[in-house]
Amino acid sequence: MSADPLSDECVLKWCNEAGDHVEHRLYVTSLFAWRSTWLIGVNLVQDDTGPPYVELTVSARFTAPTIVKLSAAEAEAIGKALLEASTRAVR
Numbered sequence: 001m002s003a004d005p006l007s008d009e010c011v012l013k014w015c016n017e018a019g020d021h022v023e024h025r026l027y028v029t030s031l032f033a034w035r036s037t038w039l040i041g042v043n044l045v046q047d048d049t050g051p052p053y054v055e056l057t058v059s060a061r062f063t064a065p066t067i068v069k070l071s072a073a074e075a076e077a078i079g080k081a082l083l084e085a086s087t088r089a090v091r
């Protein structure tokens with residue numbers, strides 16, 4: 001699937017990409033972390049090779065991002081661990 005040639009918007013309504021693209025991507029969140037030294041992004045990605053997956057991007061200032069691909073189950077496990085750790089951190 002690609003962009004609708006008449007509108008430049010993707011045919012998938014949830015996709016944030018415009019123009020020609022092979023990976024459909026929803027930018028779920030992007031935030032600066034740890035005293036604004038890290039930029040962290042969480043995206044949902046769909047391509048032609050398999051089921052949708054979660055993409056975690058991490059970059060320090062002025063560096064290329066590290067991209068970690070996670071299955072839905074892996075992302076859920078990490079999300080639960082982050083929630084548990086953050087809950088303990090504020091006790």
Ligand SMILES: [Zn+2]
Pocket residue numbers: 002010011012015016017021023024025
């Ligand atoms: Zn798309």
